[in-house]
Amino acid sequence: MSKSLQAIRGMNDILPEQTPLWRYFEGTVARLLDNYGYKQIRMPIVEFTELFKRSIGEVTDIVEKEMYTFEDRNGDSLTLRPEGTAACVRAVLEHGITGGGQVQKLWYIGPMFRHERPQKGRYRQFHQIGLEVFNLDGPDIDAELIIMTWRLWGELGIRDAVKLELNSLGTSESRGRYREALVEYLSAHHDKLDEDSQRRLKTNPLRVLDTKNADTQAVLVDAPKMADYLDDESRAHFEGLKARLDAVGIPYVLNPKLVRGLDYYSKTVFEWVTDKLGAQGTVCAGGRYDGLVEQMGGKPTTGVGFAMGIERLVLMLETLEQIPEEISRQVDVYLCAFGEQAELAGLALAERVRDQLPNLRLQVNAGAGSFKSQFKKADKSGALYALILGDDEMAQQVVGFKPLRGQGEQQSIAWDALAAHLATCVVQG
Numbered sequence: 001m002s003k004s005l006q007a008i009r010g011m012n013d014i015l016p017e018q019t020p021l022w023r024y025f026e027g028t029v030a031r032l033l034d035n036y037g038y039k040q041i042r043m044p045i046v047e048f049t050e051l052f053k054r055s056i057g058e059v060t061d062i063v064e065k066e067m068y069t070f071e072d073r074n075g076d077s078l079t080l081r082p083e084g085t086a087a088c089v090r091a092v093l094e095h096g097i098t099g100g101g102q103v104q105k106l107w108y109i110g111p112m113f114r115h116e117r118p119q120k121g122r123y124r125q126f127h128q129i130g131l132e133v134f135n136l137d138g139p140d141i142d143a144e145l146i147i148m149t150w151r152l153w154g155e156l157g158i159r160d161a162v163k164l165e166l167n168s169l170g171t172s173e174s175r176g177r178y179r180e181a182l183v184e185y186l187s188a189h190h191d192k193l194d195e196d197s198q199r200r201l202k203t204n205p206l207r208v209l210d211t212k213n214a215d216t217q218a219v220l221v222d223a224p225k226m227a228d229y230l231d232d233e234s235r236a237h238f239e240g241l242k243a244r245l246d247a248v249g250i251p252y253v254l255n256p257k258l259v260r261g262l263d264y265y266s267k268t269v270f271e272w273v274t275d276k277l278g279a280q281g282t283v284c285a286g287g288r289y290d291g292l293v294e295q296m297g298g299k300p301t302t303g304v305g306f307a308m309g310i311e312r313l314v315l316m317l318e319t320l321e322q323i324p325e326e327i328s329r330q331v332d333v334y335l336c337a338f339g340e341q342a343e344l345a346g347l348a349l350a351e352r353v354r355d356q357l358p359n360l361r362l363q364v365n366a367g368a369g370s371f372k373s374q375f376k377k378a379d380k381s382g383a384l385y386a387l388i389l390g391d392d393e394m395a396q397q398v399v400g401f402k403p404l405r406g407q408g409e410q411q412s413i414a415w416d417a418l419a420a421h422l423a424t425c426v427v428q429g
Contacts, residue, residue: 010116010124020327021314025156026109029129029308032152036144038105038131043087045111049077054296055086055264066114080113084130085264085289085305086296093298098134107131109310121277121312131286132305134293139240142268142288143248145306146241149272149284150250156313157322161276162283164250167258167269168238169206170230172291175266178229179205189219209257225256234267241268264292268304276319277312284308332361332426334378334404335387338371342389349389349399349415356419360426379404385425387418401425 007013014022030040049069068080081087088106092098109129118124133141146164153159169175183205190198194213201208211217230238245252258269269287286306293301317323337346350364363381365374378386388400388410398412401421413421 008124010118012123012125018314020330021317021323022310024324024327025310025314025317026129028155029152032148032155033107033131036105036148038107041088041091041106041108042110043081043084043091043108045081045113046078047081047087047090049079051086051090051296052079052082055089055292056083066116068113068115082112082114084108084110084112084128084307085132085292085303088130088132088305089293089296089298089303092132092134093293093296098293098301099299101135103136104134105131106133121281121309121315123311127310128307129310130305130307132303134301134303136304137290137302139237139244139268142237142241142304143244145286145304146245146250146270147248149306149308150248153272156317158274158313158316158320161316161320162272162274164245164252165255165258165271165273166238166242166252167226167255168230168234169226169259169266169269169287170234171266174229174231174234175206175226178224178226181224181229182206182208185223186219192216192219206259209259220257227256237267264289264295266290270306272308274316276316281312282309283312283316329382329384330361331363331381331383333363333385333387333422334381334383335362335364335389335399336371336374336378337365338374338388338390342391342394343368345394346387346389349418352415353419353422357423357426360422385422 033040049067052067067082070078072078088108092104092106098104107130109127111125111127113125115124116122131145133145150159150164153162170178183201186193186197186201186205186208190201192215193201193208194211194216197208197211197213197216208216209220209223211220242252252270255271258271259265265287267288267290270285271282272284273282275281284306285308286304288302288304290302291300292303293299335346335350337343346364350362353360353362363383365377369377375386384403384405386400386402386404388402390400393399393412396412397415399415399418400410401413401418402410
């Protein structure tokens with residue numbers, strides 16, 4: 001027998017009962033970003049592989065192990081994007097929209113792809129919302145990104161479930177000095193490092209700080225601290241960021257081991273983490289990357305941004321039961337019509353109501369059916385109210401109005417008064 005068709009491991013369908021919560025989350029973020037003056041950009045999900053090697057770094061885990069890379073019919077090496085920043089930088093360079101010091105505040109949404117071991121909240125196709133800001137170099141814009149996420153957590157009702165961690169990686173020069181000191185220290189304790197950290201010591205030593213291995217973490221207790229190697233500019237920038245967060249009242253924790261997994265970060269790095277999804281997990285992370293645009297062939301252009309994982313944040317909303325009641329209800333009103341003439345009149349009446357109440361979720365029964373079967377479908381839809389249109393209602397040009405979720409008797413409403421009645425009842429319901 002042929003193998004049954006199924007999705008690729010780690011690449012999941014988002015089913016109809018799940019999409020309302022996704023749309024709620026995405027809509028909440030989009031409105032917030034509109035209010036802060038950010039503009040949406042949409043990039044392809046496939047890019048030339050060289051883009052990610054140049055931006056992320058060839059010795060990172062992403063490039064070495066996790067990218068979905070293939071050759072197309074022209075022999076070009078292409079990659080499904082593993083993250084959004086590199087693609088966004090490529091787009092602004094290609095179209096010249098950051099030239100001449102133009103400030104750009106951009107955001108994007110869509111799937112990313114990494115060949116990881118699938119687990120709860122981490123998949124091979126995952127979805128992110130990302131922000132990138134170009135040509136603003138002060139700590140004020142770093143603070144704005146963090147303040148926006150703080151406001152978002154409040155709107156979603158999960159502010160108490162997340163914690164902000166901060167660090168500064170300094171400039172490439174100060175980071176280079178720190179890397180030398182760290183390598184010297186870790187080399188002296190080489191035999192106590194786990195195998196993965198021994199490999200990283202040769203390729204990307206700062207990532208050793210991010211290890212989850214307990215023995216290596218014990219070695220790192222006395223390791224040199226990045227803060228001791230910061231240049232004056234980076235130190236002033238970091239103090240400016242902290243001062244702004246203090247002014248707004250956003251709590252944070254300084255984490256000297258926070259380095260992020262990509263080579264292009266400098267100065268500010270931050271993560272919003274939670275312990276509500278089992279092991280501590282990151283739900284939003286980012287930082288500054290002032291040298292990336294130049295590294296990718298552009299003129300010196302400062303940049304800062306972040307990305308948040310939609311799957312993890314949706315899972316948090318479910319875990320913490322922060323789902324608005326209207327999200328679980330996809331239909332407000334269900335219209336039942338009995339007989340051909342009633343069906344025709346019902347269609348026309350429904351469209352007139354939709355003209356007057358464009359935000360009303362009104363479903364008209366399809367497929368005919370008996371009184372009992374239509375009411376069963378009305379109840380299953382989750383609607384608050386059922387509208388009834390049969391021979392008696394047709395003769396009087398009224399519609400039966402029956403509450404489905406609470407107290408109240410069925411009543412008759414004139415066709416021309418229906419929209420006004422629904423506006424009152426649905427809002428109050």
